[in-house]
Amino acid sequence: MNFNVAVIKGDGIGPEIVDQAVRVLDAAAEKSGHEFTYKQILMGGASIDAYGKPLTEETLETARNSDAVLMGSIGGNTTTSPWYRLPAELRPEAGLLALRKGLGLFANIRPAYLYEELKKACPLRDEIIGDGFDMVIMRELTGGLYFGERSTEVVDGIRVAKDSLTYNENEIRRIAVKAFDIARKRKKHVISVDKANVLDSSRLWRQVVEEVAKDYEDVTYEHMLVDNCAMQLVNDPKQFDVILTENMFGDILSDEASMITGSIGMLSSASLAEGKFGLYEPSHGSAPDIAGKDIANPIATILSAAMMLRYSFDLDAEADMIEMAVKKVLKDGYRTVDIMSDGMVQVGTKAMGDLIIERI
C-alpha cells in the first residue's frame, strides 16, 4: 500500500534526526512492499520565517489530507529567551498548539521505558529501579489550560492575567477510553492523576474515569493526586503501568517520567485523533546547542516512526521490524554520545541510522 506522510522537520536537531527516520521507514517499506510518500510542511519558527505565521491554513490542510504526520523536535531555548514577549500569533508554540487542535490530536501517548542496556544512565539508584519500569503516560492534549480563554488586562491600574481550565465529560471520556484500551494490552493497571481536592475539573475527571472503568472489569485503576504522583515517579516508578491525566499535569509528569528513564533521547511519542490519524514525534527537545553536528540521537524519532506504522497504518510487522533493529543495535554495543558508556562504540546520527537499517 501507499501511505502519505506529512513531514515537519522542526528546529535544532529536528532535520537531521527526521532524515534518519525517513531512511529507516524507506528501508522497512522496501522489505515489505509498501510505499511511503513524503510531503514536507513547515510549522513553528520555520513557518514564521517563510510565511510570517507559525501555521498556515494550507499547511494544516496538507497535514489533514495526509495519512499521518512525522515530526522532529520543535521549539528553541527553554530558559531565558525573548519569545514570550512576542504576540501570541507569532510564537512558535502557537503553531504546535494550533496543529494539535486543528488535527484533533487529543490523545498524547508517551512511553517511559527503562532500557536494560542503559540502566546506568538512569538517575535513580539501582534499589529503586529494581527489575526496571515500563510505563505509558496518556496525556489529554486538546483541552484544559492550553485551550482555555485567557486575558491580560489593566483593572484599576493593576495588571491582571487570567487563564481558564475547562473540561467536559466527552473530552474526559474519550481519553479515558484510550487509556483503558492501552492498559488492556499491557499490565492492565491505570493510575488516573488529578487534583480533585482542589479543582472542579478534576472532580469531574474522577467521576468520568470511574464511569469508563466500569466497562473494563479486567483493568484495575486508582486515582492519585498530582503532587503525590510527582513524588511517586521518583520514589517508586515500578508501580506505574498507564498514567492517565489532563493536559498540563501530563506535560509536567511526562517530562519527569522521561527523565527518570535516563534515556530521553530514546523515547518516542504519538498524538492520536479519533480514527487512525496521528502525529508522531520524539519526546525530547530540539537541543539547538548540538544541532547540525551529526551527534544527536535519532532513535526516539525512529521509534516514533515505528509507532506511526503501528497506530496509523496497522503495519505491526513492520513496526516490530524497526523496534527489533533498534534493540539489536543497542545489544551490539553502538551508542550515540548521549547514551555512551564504557566499552561501547560511539557513533554519530547518520551512522546510527545506517546501523539500524542494516538490521532491518
Next chain:
Amino acid sequence: MNFNVAVIKGDGIGPEIVDQAVRVLDAAAEKSGHEFTYKQILMGGASIDAYGKPLTEETLETARNSDAVLMGSIGGNTTTSPWYRLPAELRPEAGLLALRKGLGLFANIRPAYLYEELKKACPLRDEIIGDGFDMVIMRELTGGLYFGERSTEVVDGIRVAKDSLTYNENEIRRIAVKAFDIARKRKKHVISVDKANVLDSSRLWRQVVEEVAKDYEDVTYEHMLVDNCAMQLVNDPKQFDVILTENMFGDILSDEASMITGSIGMLSSASLAEGKFGLYEPSHGSAPDIAGKDIANPIATILSAAMMLRYSFDLDAEADMIEMAVKKVLKDGYRTVDIMSDGMVQVGTKAMGDLIIERI
C-alpha cells in the same frame, strides 16, 4: 518575652509529632527565658467532627490573634477515597485553604535539603547528588487555580467543569520580593518557574519577576518552564538555590523536590503573611497507616517550630539551638525508622524528642 502560639495538631501522626515539637519549644524557652503559650484549635477533619465544618470563624479569629500557628500534618488518604464526593464545604482541605486565605499566608517556603548523614536514602545516584544540594521552593499560596472561580454545570446535557487561574501584578510582586530576599541570604540565585509559552498568567509572572529583579543586582535569576523544571530536579538538582513559582506548580514541584532528598520526614515548611505572622508545618503528609504507633519522625515538625522562632519571633539564637540539636542527634547516630540505616540506633517518636531536648 511571651508568645502566643495557636496549635493545630492535625490528622494521622499529627498529634504525636506536634507534641514533640511543643516539648522542644518549651525546652528552648526554658534555656532562653522566653515563654510560649499554646492554644489548641481545630481544623479539617477534626473540626468537621466537632463543629460540622472544616474551619469555623472563631477558630480563624483565634489563629489571627495568635503570634503564629504551629500545625501537624493534615489530610487523609491521597489515593482512592470518597472525600471528593463530599460537598466542598465539608472537605477537610477546604479548611486548610480557608485558613491560608483567611490568614493571608501568601508565601510558602519549603526547603529541600540533602542531609549529609542521610545521603544513602536519596533516590538519586551518587553521581547526580555530587557534593549535595540545598534549595528552597518559594510557592505562592493564596492565588492561582486554588482560589479561582469554579463551576460544574450541565450544558446541553453535557457535564462541564471549569476552574480559573488568575494572578495580578501585586500578588506576583510580593512573592517575588520574598524569593529574592531569601536568595540574597543564600547562594543569590533565583529560578522562576512558569509556563509562559502557554499561559497569560505566566507571561505576566515573567514580566513582574523581571521588574522585581532590577532591585536585586546582587542576585542572578533565570526563567524555566515548569516541564523542564520537573526534569531538571531529577537530572541536576544542584543547579537550584531558590525556586520561585505559582501555587499549583509549587505544589507539584515542592513535593518532587522533597522526595529527591530522600528525607521527607525531615523537611519543614513555613507559610508567611505580610509582617511577622506565619504558619509552620512539616512538608510530609499525615501517614494515617503509622499513626499512634510512636514511630513517626517528629523532626520535620521540630524544625518547623525552629522556623517559627526565626521568622515570626525573631529568636534566631533559639532557632539555631534547635537546629544544632537536631544535627547533633543525627551525628550521634539516632534515627527514626523512616531514615534508619545500618549501624544506626533506631528510636521512636517520643525518644527522638527526648534526644533532641537533651542536646538543647
